[in-house]
Amino acid sequence: MKGFFEDTINDILDHIKTLLEKYPNVNHILLVGGYGECFLLQEAIRRKFRNKTLIVPQDCGLAVVKGAVLFGHNPETISERILRYSYFSNTRRKFDPCIHDIKRREVSDFGDETCKGTVTKIITAGTTIVSKGLEIEKGMSALRKDSKHISYKIYYSEENDLLYNDSEDCKPFGTIRVPLAGDEEKKKRCKVVFTFGLTSIQLKVRNSAGEEVERSFDLLE
Incomplete structure (x- = not known):
């Protein structure tokens, strides 16, 4: 069953690696969205980027939706x-x-x-x-x-x-x-x-x- 997740997880890891090479001063990774609740993905990120702090907020699968609703009510919620x-x-x-x-x-x-x-x-x-x-x-x-x-x-x-x-x-x-x-x-x-x-x-x-x-x-x- 784990094999079903390998391709997508590897793609995500490669993308994160590319971003970190571009922005080397980033020390924290914030994981949100439905896939962010996947334990296999969380563990893969922790193993791959041991020197980074992974943050998985509560209800991370709803974080994007909540953010969109907040922004719709008050666009200045995003300050920059x-x-x-x-x-x-x-x-x-x-x-x-x-x-x-x-x-x-x-x-x-x-x-x-x-x-x-x-x-x-x-x-x-x-x-x-x-x-x-x-x-x-x-x-x-x-x-x-x-x-x-x-x-x-x-x-x-x-x-x-x-x-x-x-x-x-x-x-x-x-x-x-x-x-x-x-x-x-x-x-x-x-x-x-x-x-x-x-x-x-x-x-x-x-x-x-x-x-x-x-x-x-x-x-x-």
């Missing part, structure tokens, strides 16, 4: 979150021949040398976010004089430093389309405000005429 991913935007970087592929070089209508397909980091993975949220403000401008709209795209990655949006580690997260306003002889700019916190990312973009577009990106989808 740590971002799993880094987030980037499609804001172009100034072309640098020492870094960028010459084939990606483009010149805007205003004479600026930019690199096509680059991304700019918004926030880094591992950042601690309080439940009330963290606001980050960025700017963006159109590359063409006749642009009527601008598409602001967001990407995410487990990597902290990315150069191009078509790299394997760069994944699309969401897009917001914003109407532009202003004189065609000047750069049409907009202000972008991100709010990280709770279970979504709030995005508000305002153009030079004061028009605003808002969108919420659900992190649980």
